[in-house]
Ligand SMILES: Nc1ncnc2c1ncn2[C@@H]1O[C@H](COP(=O)(O)OP(=O)(O)OP(=O)(O)O)[C@@H](O)[C@H]1O
């Protein structure tokens with residue numbers, strides 16, 4: 001946004017926002033019999049710089065810190081505020097646009113205006129210049145946020161249009177360090193965040209994340225490290241998790257639920273139930289495990305983005 005169109009947005013907003021939206025509705029009122037000598041304490045305690053003066057239900061004036069200062073400066077005797085308040089009560093309607101308030105502030109030079117209901121003429125609140133600025137800033141912030149979100153959504157939509165139109169294949173790659181439990185799972189959670197941002201079905205994102213996490217943990221526990229690569233295509237996501245050792249001697253065996261070679265200390269960390277590969281199998285539309293002892297292991301996972309639910313097919 002350029003500074004120029006920010007100004008015009010403010011101009012627009014003073015017509016859009018109603019006085020009632022930004023006024024202070026929690027109004028503290030003062031009775032006309034209150035003495036000037038008490039005023040300072042009241043204003044200070046309530047942290048206000050002025051207040052409508054109410055005689056029962058009727059607003060008879062407005063008293064402000066300026067009136068108090070003038071009274072002090074004139075070294076006059078104490079008197080009821082009704083004698084010093086401004087009786088020329090200019091009011092604004094809550095349903096008027098902010099521009100009305102801006103004009104009135106300009107014209108009368110007052111610090112605050114009482115805001116009343118157009119029909120009942122009941123006092124609803126007061127408005128100061130500060131309330132106007134605050135209200136505008138709030139709205140601009142919301143606008144700014146909305147704008148960013150819109151741009152983001154548009155971007156995501158285009159991304160997917162492109163992918164669905166077979167134009168784009170997205171590739172993600174993460175390195176996994178072996179035996180580094182502090183960073184374990186980082187690759188999977190980063191991939192999960194990226195897929196989420198793309199606006200993919202949460203069920204699909206979850207399946208990819210679980211499968212990748214299990215494979216990543218196996219790399220951390222049983223190998224010196226490796227790589228996760230994910231390829232997002234129009235209708236499927238491929239994840240390849242590869243390492244360069246030590247390899248698996250018996251693939252069929254490790255695929256059996258409950259089979260694990262995890263050492264005691266790894267089990268103590270809560271791993272080693274022998275369920276990881278099984279979980280991957282459940283999340284995947286297709287899974288393939290290839291390994292050469294002494295060379296390394298590659299796990300290929302395919303998850304179809306069309307079927308959200310878990311699949312048992314291999
Ligand atoms: N990348 C790998 N390299 C070498 N061996 C592996 C690899 N991945 C798995 N294995 C072997 O396969 C076994 C089974 O793995 P799986 O992930 O199913 O269970 P786990 O890791 O033992 O326990 P869990 O995953 O439930 O914590 C492991 O105990 C390990 O012997």
Ligand SMILES: [Mg+2]
Nearest residue numbers: 217218276277
């Ligand atoms: Mg495992």
